[in-house]
């Protein structure tokens with residue numbers, strides 16, 4: 001492994017977000033020569049690109065941070081319960097600086113192809129800047145939500161004014177003062193950006209296809225005493241994160257929502273609500289994500305809060321989700337989202353009753369009328385989980401294309417490796433807990449597993465590792481079975497690929513939980529990398 005191929009790297013990492021940076025750090029620690037390619041002009045990944053006003057992580061900042069360096073934990077001080085994008089980006093930049101990571105990263109460079117040379121046992125990677133480089137190992141750290149989904153709206157190229165996607169918001173910002181602004185999309189990004197746009201725009205029109213469940217974040221500055229207490233207790237907290245279901249420690253609920261009388265249930269939900277977290281309501285009872293009737297009690301509690309928050313009953317009803325069980329589409333946390341619709345200059349257009357027919361030069365036309373706009377904002381989401389991996393022409397053994405191998409849905413072993421693609425690792429790949437967990441906890445686990453695996457290979461003088469088809473099939477069967485026991489498959493969500501027309505419908509994340517998944521991965525390693533063939 002220490003072999004150098006014309007000063008070529010031992011490992012190539014694609015992406016310099018939270019995953020790629022940590023992978024670089026750990027591989028360097030093994031003494032490997034590493035090249036990282038990043039399409040952005042600097043580090044940060046998701047937090048580099050998503051600069052729209054209101055962008056914020058909805059996992060608490062003192063949990064959404066690296067655990068690998070106790071010194072880093074002590075040096076960095078988060079200011080808010082939920083950190084906003086600029087603060088998270090500053091943190092990632094600080095990490096890059098502190099560990100001197102930038103010197104191995106080539107920015108403004110997109111990897112276009114990665115082909116495995118079976119003879120040389122190396123990955124040959126090409127970039128859009130014309131570079132060709134080869135490495136023994138290829139680690140895709142390309143993120144789960146990094147390729148925007150086209151909005152699929154007729155006439156989009158005709159709109160005369162500026163068009164912005166939340167995931168590509170200009171770094172210099174956009175001045176919308178006095179403008180008529182239209183927003184399409186009411187997922188997490190829409191729900192975060194809409195209250196901010198309403199502050200600036202003269203008229204804001206929100207075009208909603210499917211309402212989503214959102215709960216108040218109750219965001220606030222962190223108090224000095226709570227920061228000090230967590231810093232003193234970080235080791236225990238990190239262990240609890242790793243041992244939890246979602247990467248955020250909480251006592252698992254044991255009761256069914258249907259076991260409690262309505263008044264007691266209401267109290268329980270109210271307690272969850274006041275937490276201002278994604279897990280407050282969903283974690284109130286054991287069966288909210290597995291039993292339709294239990295789920296409906298939580299859904300109705302949140303709908304009632306929407307009715308409290310929105311003055312006009314008709315608008316409140318339009319904003320109330322009824323098409324899918326709560327939690328099966330990514331729920332949102334907001335700051336003043338529903339209240340925004342109480343403002344005179346904010347209008348809600350229900351695309352279910354008045355479908356969008358086309359984008360015109362002047363604005364958006366629905367079946368009822370044309371809405372004239374100066375600026376259009378798309379918060380229309382991502383080709384999640386597989387989009388960034390399939391965007392690269394990855395070819396494994398016998399020239400097999402990953403896109404082709406995944407044509408009826410992604411096939412992976414543990415979301416980490418793919419049969420037929422030796423020495424390829426995917427950090428938080430499809431069918432790992434990834435987007436159903438505190439992402440950074442899952443990233444650290446994958447990166448550490450990959451690093452341990454390469455250490456093992458090095459110690460045994462092995463140069464090639466590949467998931468077996470059988471192990472892959474068994475893992476996918478297990479993941480599908482665990483998924484089927486939940487309500488997730490019922491929703492047309494990006495969790496199931498249903499948000500992208502033509503994408504195979506498969507539950508893309510592992511719902512068995514972070515702790516169970518970690519134990520599974522550890523067992524595989526302890527058994528000498530069972531389910532992999534090593535050469």
Ligand code: NA7
Pocket residue numbers: 145151152153184185186187188189190191208209210330351356379380381382494499
């Ligand atoms: P999401 O959650 O996928 O939301 C996208 C929104 O855009 C959603 O409301 C969609 O409605 C809407 N959409 C998408 N295409 C269209 C078209 N063609 N017409 C009308 N409306 C459309 O993406 P986000 O960026 O908000 O969040 C992604 C994740 O990032 C988030 O969950 C966090 O984990 C971070 P639909 O529901 O499809 O009817």
